[in-house]
């Protein structure tokens with residue numbers, strides 16, 4: 309529930325074409341302790357002001373000569389991002405009350421003002437508005453948490469799959485390639501075993517930071533398991549343009565790590581798969597990169613391997629096909 313202080317600090321805009329009405333409403337609000345009140349006599353400015361200041365409450369006169377309150381609400385509806393119109397309509401016309409509610413106002417106040425009613429309605433409306441904002445923020449935070457790894461803050465597998473899907477759609481539309489790099493640290497378990505889990509966690513955070521710092525803004529770096537990371541490269545011209553960043557990442561990860569007094573070393577192996585060459589859908593592409601990673605591990609670690617192109621059907625005559633990759637191309641750094 310919003311605190312009394314939060315309610316008194318809410319941002320309020322008073323809109324009326326009559327200066328006396330504005331002065332009166334501002335006096336009522338200031339007397340009640342509201343600290344963040346502004347006003348305008350120009351209804352055509354309301355949408356722009358709301359866009360800039362995102363008011364918690366707009367006290368809106370319905371009868372104004374140039375642009376009436378109903379027209380202002382129509383404009384506000386178009387810009388209100390979270391679908392909540394924080395409008396309290398002010399009207400001397402009984403017949404306008406229901407029309408105002410139908411037009412999107414949350415409530416109304418009748419003119420001439422009944423002070424007690426004004427205070428109650430404003431307070432109630434702000435309470436609901438701030439509660440709505442809290443809920444919206446909470447739900448956004450929950451969504452963030454559901455899509456990110458809590459240790460490193462990187463996207464998790466769910467968000468990664470989404471990002472790959474978007475990257476592939478874009479690549480397909482523009483007839484471009486994209487690449488998925490699957491990284492698994494080499495010799496991470498002994499660090500945990502020798503120096504403890506907290507040190508391991510610190511290393512994972514530093515690795516994550518290095519991967520992000522060494523990637524382009526448009527690429528996605530995700531943590532998909534204990535010491536496993538996936539990087540999605542958009543707009544890749546050919547295999548070489550994925551191998552080059554892979555070599556750079558291998559170098560960057562093998563720089564020494566400082567954790568307290570300790571200086572620790574580790575390396576990483578990387579499997580690379582290209583869209584559309586090695587696979588055309590998200591999970592298959594990750595799978596191909598994972599198989600190439602397995603080859604990099606098996607052939608000595610601290611290197612990258614590229615997935616094998618699928619064999620043409622006539623090359624399989626009489627042979628048992630390998631699953632996914634055969635002998636992947638490997639590069640030791």
Ligand SMILES: Nc1nc2c(ncn2[C@@H]2O[C@H](COP(=O)(O)OP(=O)(O)OP(=O)(O)O)[C@@H](O)[C@H]2O)c(=O)[nH]1
Nearest residue numbers: 492493494495496497498500505506508509534535
């Ligand atoms: N500190 C820490 N360790 C984790 C976390 N998640 C998984 N691990 C550990 O990470 C290790 C990953 O195992 P492996 O990949 O087999 O270890 P490795 O020594 O790197 O093995 P290779 O890949 O063959 O070099 C396991 O010991 C897990 O317990 C985590 O969040 N924090």
